[in-house]
Amino acid sequence: GMDALSSTIGKIAGGLLAAAAYLAVGPLFATPRTATVSFEVGLAPLTGESPLALFLYSSVYFLLVFFISLYPGRLLDTVGRFLAPLKIIALAVLGIAAFALPAGDVGVATPEYVAAPFSQGFINGYLTMDTLGALVFGIVIVNAIRSRGVESPKLITRYAIIAGLIAGVGLALVYISLFRLGSGSHAVAAGASNGAAVLHAYVQHTFGSLGSGFLAVLISLACLVTAVGLTCACAEYFSKVLPLSYKTLVVILALFSLFVSNLGLTKLIAFSIPVLTAIYPPCIVLVALSFCKDFWQEQGRIVGPVMLVSFIFGCIDALKGADLADWMPAQLAHLPLSEQGLAWLVPSVMTLGVAVVVDRMLGKRSEAIA
Numbered sequence: 074g075m076d077a078l079s080s081t082i083g084k085i086a087g088g089l090l091a092a093a094a095y096l097a098v099g100p101l102f103a104t105p106r107t108a109t110v111s112f113e114v115g116l117a118p119l120t121g122e123s124p125l126a127l128f129l130y131s132s133v134y135f136l137l138v139f140f141i142s143l144y145p146g147r148l149l150d151t152v153g154r155f156l157a158p159l160k161i162i163a164l165a166v167l168g169i170a171a172f173a174l175p176a177g178d179v180g181v182a183t184p185e186y187v188a189a190p191f192s193q194g195f196i197n198g199y200l201t202m203d204t205l206g207a208l209v210f211g212i213v214i215v216n217a218i219r220s221r222g223v224e225s226p227k228l229i230t231r232y233a234i235i236a237g238l239i240a241g242v243g244l245a246l247v248y249i250s251l252f253r254l255g256s257g258s259h260a261v262a263a264g265a266s267n268g269a270a271v272l273h274a275y276v277q278h279t280f281g282s283l284g285s286g287f288l289a290v291l292i293s294l295a296c297l298v299t300a301v302g303l304t305c306a307c308a309e310y311f312s313k314v315l316p317l318s319y320k321t322l323v324v325i326l327a328l329f330s331l332f333v334s335n336l337g338l339t340k341l342i343a344f345s346i347p348v349l350t351a352i353y354p355p356c357i358v359l360v361a362l363s364f365c366k367d368f369w370q371e372q373g374r375i376v377g378p379v380m381l382v383s384f385i386f387g388c389i390d391a392l393k394g395a396d397l398a399d400w401m402p403a404q405l406a407h408l409p410l411s412e413q414g415l416a417w418l419v420p421s422v423m424t425l426g427v428a429v430v431v432d433r434m435l436g437k438r439s440e441a442i443a
Contacts, residue, residue, distance in 0.1 A: 075208050075310070078363055081372040082380060090359070090380075091209075091310065093352050098205045099307035100326050102345040105334035107296035107303075108134045113269040113338050115289025118277070124335065131334045137297060139327040142304040143320060156298050161243075163291035167276075168250035174279050180259030192413030199349040200342065203244065204356050206303075213306045266339050300330070351391035354383035354417040374432045375425065382424040386417035 075094065079087030097103065108131045113122070120126040186193050211233070218232050254275050255268070262274035269292075276288040308322040315322070333341070358380045362372075369375045389405050394414065408416040 075211070078208065078359060082359075082377045083373075086377070088314070090352075090355065092314075094205045094356060095209050095307050095310050097345075097349065097352060098202050098209055098303055100329040100333060102333075102341065102349070103202050103206070104138075104300050104303045104307075104326070104330040105336075106338065106341055106345075107300040108330070108334040109336075109338035109341055110269050111289075111293045111296040113267070114273050114292045118273055118285060122337070127337065128335055131331050134293075134297070134300075135327045135331045135334075138300045138304055138330075139323060141297075141301045142308065142323045142327070156294055160291070160294045160298060163287070163294065164247060164250075167254075167288070167291065168246060170279060171250045171254035171275075175253065175257040176261045176275050176278050177257045177259065179256045189413045192410070192415055196350070196414040199353045200345070202349065204353065204360060205349075208356060208360070209306050209310065210302060212309050213302050216305075216309070267342060269338060304330075347391040347395040350394050350414065351384065351387045354387035354390075354421070355380040358383045358421060369429070370432045370435065370437050374435070375428045378428050379421055379424050383417045383421040386420050390414050390416050 075091040076087065079090050081087075082090070109127070111134070112127055112130045116126060116130055182190070214233050214236055215229060218229050218236075223229055223232065251268075251272075255271055258271050258275045258278075261278040262271040265271045265274060272292075273285065273288065276284045280287065304323060304326050307326055308319050311317065311322050312319045317325075336344070359376065362376050362379065366372050386408070389401065389408070390411070392401060393406065393411070405416075409419045410416055
């Protein structure tokens, strides 16, 4: 769980980080975005991007999310036996088509990707929120395993690892397919403002109107499954830290997500980029250093300082991403890798080096004698 992973930085700091991660993948960004993505891919080409059409669609969408999320014990049966197999089959068809039926040759990269392809792709990868999702989604997986009668911690860990490997391979295949689909869609998706528009343009070009209907069903299923999982995870977490019941929180989360989703996909992405740029670096640090805990004398001496520095410098990148660089001293705007949106990386590595030396010098913390 998120609490266990962040325990080394203290209860207050860990709680704030967990709350920020749950809110980001929940009602602030990820959950509303599942509705806007499915709307823009499925209905917007038919109805136009009118506010009324988006509101009606998102209302029905979050009504379904609400009813499915009310009974988390049935989540495995609802998703695992019906929605997930349909989604996997549809994604497999789309992935194969991306390679077998390309829309065109690989196009010329945009200037920012020519200048810094790795860092540009890395920063834009924040928008997937996969790292934040991994941090908060664990409780959903564990509950699904327990709902099948598994109580042994070792077995729960084993099955969670297997599920994680399956999800990792699946995501890799999806992203590789999207790479191929997008790289050859320059001509058919000229002027597209987001990935959903590129995806729709490819399917319309390749499969026609029937394909567009197929895509609408595919994306709606994929997004609905994700929205249900995120709503369950958020309600599960906040029911433990707030004096509100699980069902009450499901209602609040669904209504708030409905409200935010009506901002539209492009505006939602523009608003989320600076926030994710600030909170992603400490989450990356937390995940990366959790694999190295056996190398330190005291985990808290390492993780806390490095996460704090990564967050501070991540905020600098966030201010630049929000076009507020004029508010900062010129020196902060021109830090190493700042142009690539990775100003946090060098200071974090330097802090890690210093923290390791200090940790070695101080040694193991002596145990209190009763």
